[in-house]
Amino acid sequence: RSKDAGGGVFHAYEPQLHVEAEERRVLEIALRSALKNDQFHLQYQPVVEAGSGALKGFEALLRWTHPEYGNIPPSKFVPLAEDARLIAPIGEWVLRTACHEAARWNDSTRIAVNVSPEQLHNPNFFNLVTQTLAQSGLHPDRLELEVTESVFMHEGTCAVQVLDKLIDLGIRLSLDDFGTGYSSLGYLSRTRFSTIKIDRSFVQGASKNEREAVAIIRAVVALAQSLGMGTTAEGVETEEEHQMIQQLGCTKVQGYYFGRPLPVGEARALAQRHGRDSAAA
Numbered sequence: 001r002s003k004d005a006g007g008g009v010f011h012a013y014e015p016q017l018h019v020e021a022e023e024r025r026v027l028e029i030a031l032r033s034a035l036k037n038d039q040f041h042l043q044y045q046p047v048v049e050a051g052s053g054a055l056k057g058f059e060a061l062l063r064w065t066h067p068e069y070g071n072i073p074p075s076k077f078v079p080l081a082e083d084a085r086l087i088a089p090i091g092e093w094v095l096r097t098a099c100h101e102a103a104r105w106n107d108s109t110r111i112a113v114n115v116s117p118e119q120l121h122n123p124n125f126f127n128l129v130t131q132t133l134a135q136s137g138l139h140p141d142r143l144e145l146e147v148t149e150s151v152f153m154h155e156g157t158c159a160v161q162v163l164d165k166l167i168d169l170g171i172r173l174s175l176d177d178f179g180t181g182y183s184s185l186g187y188l189s190r191t192r193f194s195t196i197k198i199d200r201s202f203v204q205g206a207s208k209n210e211r212e213a214v215a216i217i218r219a220v221v222a223l224a225q226s227l228g229m230g231t232t233a234e235g236v237e238t239e240e241e242h243q244m245i246q247q248l249g250c251t252k253v254q255g256y257y258f259g260r261p262l263p264v265g266e267a268r269a270l271a272q273r274h275g276r277d278s279a280a281a
């Protein structure tokens, strides 16, 4: 569009840039008081075993409802919180809330929590996790932390050491959105991930028969297997996608086909039903 505008390039997108900057400014101010005003809650999306569909756990997903602006998606406010250095207190709230809620559900379903790079670069993160586990009573092997490749982009020694200590406690680590960021295979073999999460863009591509997407999923599954890790396919929406993902050898699936992110009460009911079923089996 700006090309068509010829000489008026700057005029063509300056107002747009202005709107975005203004929106960010307004949201950032609102975000600063969101925690104290109780505007956050979590939803929990089921993660199931590929094939059987058996419940394995839930991923906690942060939701922000502003009294005036309504629901703001995390794709919009999480990057903003990261830039404004608000992600540490928000992330701490997410971890505490998820662990306290999940500890009361049953004794087996796992709870996955997304962690931003900045949280991991804080040496205190380890203490936060151990304290939260102790206070909530959640067993360490029920907690999974999801990190993205970007954690390893910055001078990563601190993050890597923290992750190592957490894994020694029995916590699981998964690599989120794999393939969408800056990928270096070195850290994959050096870090003890239990699962690689394959981004929805590849699942979608593969379901449209895009050969590159299929090839990438195959390669990631093979790589994960050879490193002793599992694979979770993200964003599976149809039975066809589930079948394809299963044929490609992914071990777990997550997506609207198996369940949307649920309010805490529904997640608890599902977890408790599952707990009873597996105890009876």
Ligand code: C2E
Pocket: 045, 060, 061, 062, 073, 074, 075, 078, 091, 094, 114, 115, 116, 146, 176, 177, 200, 234, 235, 236, 237, 254, 255, 256, 257, 261
């Ligand atoms: P993510 O960690 O990759 O989470 C998966 C996202 O895919 C979620 O979006 C989920 O609702 C969505 N999803 C799941 N199944 C399907 C499907 O079948 N189809 C489609 N179209 N989407 C599906 P959501 O909740 O909007 O979160 C977006 C991203 O925001 C997350 O991506 C994560 O990067 C970030 N995020 C969410 N909660 C937190 C949090 O507590 N802390 C941090 N640091 N980031 C978070």
Ligand code: MG
Pocket: 059, 114, 146, 176
């Ligand atoms: Mg995630």
Ligand code: MG
Pocket: 176, 177, 197, 199, 234
């Ligand atoms: Mg993901």
Ligand code: MG
Pocket: 177, 199, 200, 234
């Ligand atoms: Mg994703």
